[in-house]
Amino acid sequence: xxxxxxxxxxxxxxxxxxxxxxxxxxxxxxxxxxxxxxxxxxxxxxxxxxxxxxxxxxxxxxxxxxxxxxxxxxxxxxxxxxxxxxxxxxxxxxxxxxxxxxxxxxxxxxxxxxxxxxxxxxxxxxxxxxxxxxxxxxxxxxxxxxxxxxxxxxxxxxxxxxxxxxxxxxxxxxxxxxxxxxxxxxxxxxxxxxxxxxxxxxxxxxxxxxxxxxxxxxxxxxxxxxxxxxxxxxxxxxxxxxxxxxxxxxxxxxxxxxxxxxxxxxxxxxxxxxxxxxxxxxxxxxxxxxxxxxxxxxxxxxxxxxxxxxxxxxxxxxxxxxxxxxxxxxxxxxxxxxxxxxxxxxxxxxxxxxxxxxxxxxxxxxxxxxxxxxxxxxxxxxxxxxxxxxxxxxxxxxxxxxxxxxxxxxxxxxxxxxxxxxxxxxxxxxx
Numbered sequence: 001x002x003x004x005x006x007x008x009x010x011x012x013x014x015x016x017x018x019x020x021x022x023x024x025x026x027x028x029x030x031x032x033x034x035x036x037x038x039x040x041x042x043x044x045x046x047x048x049x050x051x052x053x054x055x056x057x058x059x060x061x062x063x064x065x066x067x068x069x070x071x072x073x074x075x076x077x078x079x080x081x082x083x084x085x086x087x088x089x090x091x092x093x094x095x096x097x098x099x100x101x102x103x104x105x106x107x108x109x110x111x112x113x114x115x116x117x118x119x120x121x122x123x124x125x126x127x128x129x130x131x132x133x134x135x136x137x138x139x140x141x142x143x144x145x146x147x148x149x150x151x152x153x154x155x156x157x158x159x160x161x162x163x164x165x166x167x168x169x170x171x172x173x174x175x176x177x178x179x180x181x182x183x184x185x186x187x188x189x190x191x192x193x194x195x196x197x198x199x200x201x202x203x204x205x206x207x208x209x210x211x212x213x214x215x216x217x218x219x220x221x222x223x224x225x226x227x228x229x230x231x232x233x234x235x236x237x238x239x240x241x242x243x244x245x246x247x248x249x250x251x252x253x254x255x256x257x258x259x260x261x262x263x264x265x266x267x268x269x270x271x272x273x274x275x276x277x278x279x280x281x282x283x284x285x286x287x288x289x290x291x292x293x294x295x296x297x298x299x300x301x302x303x304x305x306x307x308x309x310x311x312x313x314x315x316x317x318x319x320x321x322x323x324x325x326x327x328x329x330x331x332x333x334x335x336x337x338x339x340x341x342x343x344x345x346x347x348x349x350x351x352x353x354x355x356x357x358x359x360x361x362x363x364x365x366x367x368x369x370x371x372x373x374x375x376x377x378x379x380x381x382x383x384x385x386x387x388x389x390x391x392x393x394x395x396x397x398x399x400x401x402x403x404x405x406x407x408x409x410x411x412x413x414x415x416x417x418x419x420x421x422x423x424x425x426x427x428x429x430x431x
Contacts, residue, residue: 002051005065006105010136011118012050012070014041014077014096016058017127020261022090029087034058037092040080048073053109054290056259063110067100067139071148071170074098074130079174082128093127100136109289113161116292116317120158121167123262123293124182130170131182137168148172156182159293159343161317218341221246221261223254223268223280224299233267233327240334249273251283258287258294265295265341269324288319295340299324300348320346347381367409375402 016022016037023030038055045052045062048069054061064070074096086092099121101114117133125131137150150168157164171177220242224230227249234244246257251272258266266287272279284296295318302323320340326348327333336346368376371392378388385399392399 002049004051004053004063004105004108004110007102008100008139009103009105009110009114010064010067010070010098010100010139011103011110011115012060012062012064012074012096012098013119013122014060014062014074014094015122015262017093017095019058022092026087026090033086033090033092036084036086037081037094040084041077041094044073044077044080047076056290059259059262067098067136068143068145070098070136071132071140071145074170075148075172075175078128078130082174091127095122095125095127096130097122097125098131098136099133100139111289117158117161117165119291119293120161121165124156124158124167126179126183128176129179130175132168132170134166134168153182159318161343217241217243218265218338219243219245219261219263220337220341221248221254221258221263221266223248223251223266223272223283225249225269225273236327236330237334237337240330242334242337251279254280254283255286255290258291262291263294265297265318265337267297267299267337270298270300295319295343297322297337297340297346299327317345318343322346322348323350349377349381368406372402372406372409375399376406379403379406 022033026033034057037058038060041060042052045060048064050069050073051063052060053063062070062073064073078094078096081092081094084092097118097120099114099118101112101117103110103112103114121131121133131153132150140150149171151171153167153169155164155166167182169179218241220237222230222234222237222244224233230247230249234247237244245261245263246254248254248257251268254266254268266284268280268283270278270280272283280298284298287294287296297320299322318340320336322333322336326336339346374392375388378391383391385396385403389396389399
């Protein structure tokens with residue numbers, strides 16, 4: 001296997017669209033389809049000199065030292081997949097997303113927001129579609145792409161990421177050109193247009209996509225070794241409009257099922273078999289590393305701030321830590337699940353209270369008024385200004401004044417993005 005490239009790297013994510021439906025249709029025959037799918041993609045990646053970072057179930061994570069090689073691999077793979085004689089008239093349609101950036105390379109894998117961005121772009125597409133970020137488009141500037149063009153699909157908000165992304169669809173001979181609206185993204189006001197490779201010629205005429213309804217339920221994978229409690233939570237979530245796509249009794253099963261079903265959020269107890277210590281926490285960390293587009297919500301029987309800080313690590317995006325007692329408050333619990341699934345953060349009030357209340361040398365928290373401390377605790381839980389005002393029965397303007405004062409006293413930079421300010425608060429609380 002080739003060595004992982006460093007510096008400017010183009011990351012490619014891919015997975016099979018509607019793989020669960022294929023499993024149901026083909027039964028044992030799906031194993032051969034999965035094997036052939038992997039062979040075709042690996043052949044294209046090897047020909048282009050790419051590095052396979054990870055392969056789990058029907059999902060690939062590939063890295064390339066230059067964007068033109070990544071583009072060539074994606075095109076060759078899609079053409080090979082389209083030309084393959086699949087069993088029983090089955091159409092194996094693979095979506096691909098690519099982004100060029102400078103991810104952190106450690107232990108033969110990549111970390112950072114560039115990884116999340118590439119995964120989100122892939123997740124927003126459809127089977128047979130190849131999508132690239134604006135950064136990759138810029139990296140391709142001046143490269144002769146032959147008959148390949150990049151169709152501008154406009155500006156999109158990708159779940160859990162601080163900045164929007166202009167996404168481009170690759171248009172090339174042998175590839176499909178017409179797809180539904182992108183998934184998991186709010187279409188911006190910019191009308192789609194065609195961006196040409198620098199080879200001249202007339203523009204390709206490609207119709208703009210129609211608006212989607214966006215009404216699909218959030219999908220949840222659930223892990224809890226107590227069957228009664230697990231079934232109870234699953235029933236609660238189902239009644240609240242979620243789709244529970246998988247249930248597990250062990251942490252290892254949860255990691256496997258998340259890779260298979262790709263839910264919006266995974267919920268797990270911290271203490272799981274066989275040792276009943278921190279298996280659930282370890283599973284949550286693996287999911288965050290391997291499936292960066294899946295939110296994780298960890299449930300605990302006890303207040304364990306150290307576990308919460310371990311889970312948060314370097315990022316609080318799409319992460320939650322709650323006491324199991326909160327499950328009984330259905331509205332509060334389901335709101336937390338939605339917040340995590342949408343890329344926000346949730347931290348149990350009891351944990352926040354311990355972190356805020358501990359003693360420190362030259363503690364700047366002592367400068368906060370009692371009301372400001374209340375606002376800070378709610379901020380650290382992931383609450384918006386509107387939610388804080390409703391909880392404390394004060395006006396939005398009053399909340400904004402308190403937030404400004406808190407940031408000033410703690411020496412933090414104010415920002416309108418909720419998840420960023422939570423990261424700032426949590427960074428302070430970790431000290």
